[in-house]
Amino acid sequence: MFTVTACGAGGAHGRSAGSSLRPTVRPATAAVEEVDGAKASTQCAARVKTLRMTVSGPLNDAAKSGKAYMEKAHPGLTVEITSTATTYTQIVQQINADAAAGRRTDLAVAGFDLLPTFVQQLDAQEVSPRLLRASYDQRLTSLGKVGNELYAVPQQVSIPVLLYNADLLAKAGVDPASLKDTAGVLAAAEKIKATLPGVQPIDLPTGDQFGQWFLNTIAGSKGANISDAAGRPDFNSAPARDAAGFLAKVGSYGPQSKAPTDALVRFGLSRKTAMVGASINSVVPGLRAALAQGKGAFPLGVAPLPVLPGGAQHPVAGGNGLVVLATDRCQNEMATELMVSLLAPDVVAAGVEALSYLPVDLEAANRLVSLYKQYPQLVPFNGMIDSIVRAPYWAGVRGGEVPTVASDAVQRIMAGADAASTLAELQTQAENLTG
Numbered sequence: 405m406f407t408v409t410a411c412g413a414g415g416a417h418g419r420s421a422g423s424s425l426r427p428t429v430r431p432a433t434a435a436v437e438e439v440d441g442a443k444a445s446t447q448c449a450a451r452v453k454t455l456r457m458t459v460s461g462p463l464n465d466a467a468k469s470g471k472a473y474m475e476k477a478h479p480g481l482t483v484e485i486t487s488t489a490t491t492y493t494q495i496v497q498q499i500n501a502d503a504a505a506g507r508r509t510d511l512a513v514a515g516f517d518l519l520p521t522f523v524q525q526l527d528a529q530e531v532s533p534r535l536l537r538a539s540y541d542q543r544l545t546s547l548g549k550v551g552n553e554l555y556a557v558p559q560q561v562s563i564p565v566l567l568y569n570a571d572l573l574a575k576a577g578v579d580p581a582s583l584k585d586t587a588g589v590l591a592a593a594e595k596i597k598a599t600l601p602g603v604q605p606i607d608l609p610t611g612d613q614f615g616q617w618f619l620n621t622i623a624g625s626k627g628a629n630i631s632d633a634a635g636r637p638d639f640n641s642a643p644a645r646d647a648a649g650f651l652a653k654v655g656s657y658g659p660q661s662k663a664p665t666d667a668l669v670r671f672g673l674s675r676k677t678a679m680v681g682a683s684i685n686s687v688v689p690g691l692r693a694a695l696a697q698g699k700g701a702f703p704l705g706v707a708p709l710p711v712l713p714g715g716a717q718h719p720v721a722g723g724n725g726l727v728v729l730a731t732d733r734c735q736n737e738m739a740t741e742l743m744v745s746l747l748a749p750d751v752v753a754a755g756v757e758a759l760s761y762l763p764v765d766l767e768a769a770n771r772l773v774s775l776y777k778q779y780p781q782l783v784p785f786n787g788m789i790d791s792i793v794r795a796p797y798w799a800g801v802r803g804g805e806v807p808t809v810a811s812d813a814v815q816r817i818m819a820g821a822d823a824a825s826t827l828a829e830l831q832t833q834a835e836n837l838t839g
Contacts (some may be wrong), residue, residue: 409581448733452738458489466718492515496518517796520799522556527729537749544762545564560764563721572600586711592679605677608654612811616796616807619651623709626712630796645823648670685760687760687779752768813830
């Protein structure tokens with residue numbers, strides 16, 4: 405029923421789709437050199453005959469569009485695409501394997517959680533925001549930075565959401581507006597448990613690093629991210645403990661899925677789960693699947709992941725960015741032009757229509773007004789771009805292992821392990837990995 409990428413209506417009470425997508429003043433954090441973005445010099449275009457790009461399987465169609473553009477714009481150029489990886493970790497492994505075989509990678513897709521790995525181990529190159537299209541939403545460039553430098557240009561940006569079966573909530577007497585904070589979600593879960601036997605109130609999956617994502621977003625609602633600017637872990641803060649306590653209580657309502665896809669299948673097909681944690685990129689596929697069921701469909705509601713009581717929305721970015729790895733000047737120029745082509749408004753718009761990521765290009769967003777009119781549940785999330793925070797930065801050669809270790813710890817907490825001692829153990833593990 406739903407599609408999940410590892411990287412997820414709130415009612416129709418927000419602003420109209422048109423107004424929410426057209427800021428009165430576009431943030432001008434960087435000027436651009438060319439309105440249509442960077443182009444390689446004539447000298448480099450003549451010299452470079454091959455570009456190699458590594459992406460995940462779900463991004464193969466977008467990669468092919470960039471290949472077609474570049475090969476048409478530069479006759480004699482061949483763009484080779486490697487798209488066998490299904491996860492961001494596998495992309496890193498593929499790049500290393502190709503390097504060992506003497507095959508360089510010029511452009512790659514990097515999951516935000518693994519961006520430090522690209523900088524520290526794969527020689528990711530800095531990118532100037534001035535090289536992007538004038539229509540690119542510069543607010544999002546902060547998500548692709550390590551320190552103060554831009555290394556990944558966000559391509560697909562997601563945030564965690566809470567999907568709910570509006571029929572089941574209504575039967576249990578739950579007002580969807582009460583799902584704003586963790587106390588409201590737990591109160592809703594109690595009502596569902598009491599009034600709907602056989603229905604699991606909530607399922608928050610932990611696999612594909614969702615465990616860390618949920619923990620960090622909820623803790624961050626009170627200003628406590630699980631890593632600091634230097635990449636040091638902080639899993640022992642009071643908000644982190646409160647977030648873990650909430651997740652532990654969620655686990656008490658029934659078995660929690662590990663794979664996000666399994667959670668969505670339970671929610672959408674068995675209809676034995678009332679609420680499920682997901683990525684915003686699941687929303688459009690879910691709504692379309694619900695419409696396809698006709699009279700047998702249930703109304704799908706979408707809310708932001710709840711904040712801690714008294715907290716504010718600061719969702720942690722999921723998704724990926726494009727990273728230039730080419731160190732040769734001409735290979736770098738051509739890889740940068742390829743990157744810009746993959747961020748063209750029509751490519752971005754097509755991607756959002758298929759999977760409801762947040763649009764990274766303002767012209768693309770304007771082209772999506774009809775989509776937002778059809779699915780108004782998505783509209784409020786476009787207004788959250790300014791509140792999105794970077795994925796955790798993990799220092800050290802083994803820092804890239806922390807997201808998996810953290811998600812495993814969340815899974816244990818939700819399965820009944822003591823939250824405080826598990827977080828303390830996680831803190832020690834993370835310190836060892838990032839030290």
